[in-house]
Amino acid sequence: MTAQLETLPYRHVLTLPAMGSAVRMARETAEQVLAEWGISRRHPTVDPALLILSELVTNSVRHAPALSPNVTVIFAAGPDTFAFAVHDRHPYQPALYGAFAATGSGGLATVMELTLGLGGTAVVRGDADSRGKSIWITVPL
Template sequence: MSKAIEALPHRHALTVPTEGSAVRMARETAQMVLAEWGVSARHPSLDPALLILSELVTNSVRHAATTSPTLTVIFAGSADCLAFGVHDRHPYQPPLHGALTATGGKGLATVMELTLALAGTAVVRGDADGGGKSIWITLPL
């Protein structure tokens, strides 16, 4: 987690098994947490943020379940910023900015298109031991 994200006043973490139900649990938790933080259900960034979150959790479920029995979603926010990271213990760090031109899966391309359209940022951060990673999305609200 970066210093800027650490400085955000709101924080919530969710750890779930790396299985299909994780996507639903992550979305429902995001909606609950954002409502608690005062983000309107009609905010124009909410639906794209939930889609980005769903794609990242789906990727962890599809690609990391064999090495990571759980995944963790960390939410952080303020009145004008939402950040969330999806962490798993699979060592592969996908190239996010190459996703827009990739011929493989479309999930990361969707993540990057939505993030950039919302003037947000995306970054992959590897664990200190090299055995996992987090993909962090930061979006203005």
């Protein structure tokens, strides 16, 4: 991946209530923006990326709604990169690479297995006020 997140030309932001329907809406929006950006639904990265997105939104909906009534998904893309972040206002920042090393089959372990299998990266970025975080996933196209 050659592009830095800040230089990716395509962007879309989606804010949803932290409820079960957010997962479906985030996936549908991802499919729509990818199509608008000329990224084929059949691209081999798309299905795993949608699964990763679903897992991250599910985690926010399950674990953060008491402190974060909304979940925000940020999508970005360029010629060789697709990136997305799931943001909530819960302060807990999971250890992504620790989840991958664990032998369990939890959601974050799946996220990391898929992300690394695609040659991508995962980063947790805390909010400036330490009351929320974004989990950024970047995968090559």
